[in-house]
Amino acid sequence: xxxxxxxxxxxxxxxxxxxxxxxxxxxxxxxxxxxxxxxxxxxxxxxxxxxxxxxxxxxxxxxxxxxxxxxxxxxxxxxxxxxxxxxxxxxxxxxxxxxxxxxxxxxxxxxxxxxxxxxxxxxxxxxxxxxxxxxxxxxxxxxxxxxxxxxxxxxxxxxxxxxxxxxx
Numbered sequence: 001x002x003x004x005x006x007x008x009x010x011x012x013x014x015x016x017x018x019x020x021x022x023x024x025x026x027x028x029x030x031x032x033x034x035x036x037x038x039x040x041x042x043x044x045x046x047x048x049x050x051x052x053x054x055x056x057x058x059x060x061x062x063x064x065x066x067x068x069x070x071x072x073x074x075x076x077x078x079x080x081x082x083x084x085x086x087x088x089x090x091x092x093x094x095x096x097x098x099x100x101x102x103x104x105x106x107x108x109x110x111x112x113x114x115x116x117x118x119x120x121x122x123x124x125x126x127x128x129x130x131x132x133x134x135x136x137x138x139x140x141x142x143x144x145x146x147x148x149x150x151x152x153x154x155x156x157x158x159x160x161x162x163x164x165x166x167x168x
Contacts, residue, residue: 002098002128003027010041012048012095015120017081018113019051022062024098024128029071046071050090052081082112090120097121099129110135111144 008014008028016024029049036042049071053059059078066076079086097120101113110131117127136145 002130003031005128006031006096006098006126008032008035008048008096010035010044010048013050013093014048014096014098015050015090015094015117016098016100017052017090017116017120018099018101019053019062019076020058020100022051022065022076024100025049025051025062025076026065026069028096028098029066029069033070042070047075049075050094051076052079052086054078054080080108081116082108087116087119090116092120092122094120095122095125097125097127097129099127099131101129101131103132109141111141111148114148 002024006014006028008031010032012032014025014028016022019025029045032045032048033042036045049066051062053062053076056078059076062076077086081087081090097117099113099117101110102108103110114127114129114131114135117129121127135141136148
């Protein structure tokens, strides 16, 4: 469903900064492959999917999942997407950002993953996330969520970036 919402086109770049086993990336690549009508388009699609995961076993599984789909490992890195050099390397480079962040992980609150995903988007990029509703309601996130909502209150976009966020 999230990959369909994203409506990826050939030439779009997609990222999942906490990709786990690569479910969003696999679905995005599969949808993109359906639109490929030439070997050149497929080569471009293979260069369009990016991800991060810090767990070496899970990272290897995401690479394997992409390999089985005909992509190779794309650009899936076994490092933290929240490190300053990682954040800088992806800043404003993607048309679509997928996210299902680790929930309640010490030292890496969900809001940091949401912000990093939003920062990775270009103007008119689309963020698709599955996030714990408490991120927007918990007292500890109040200041952050107020800022997030104040930017989104009268629009479907934040800084020109469209939002589609199913809550759990």
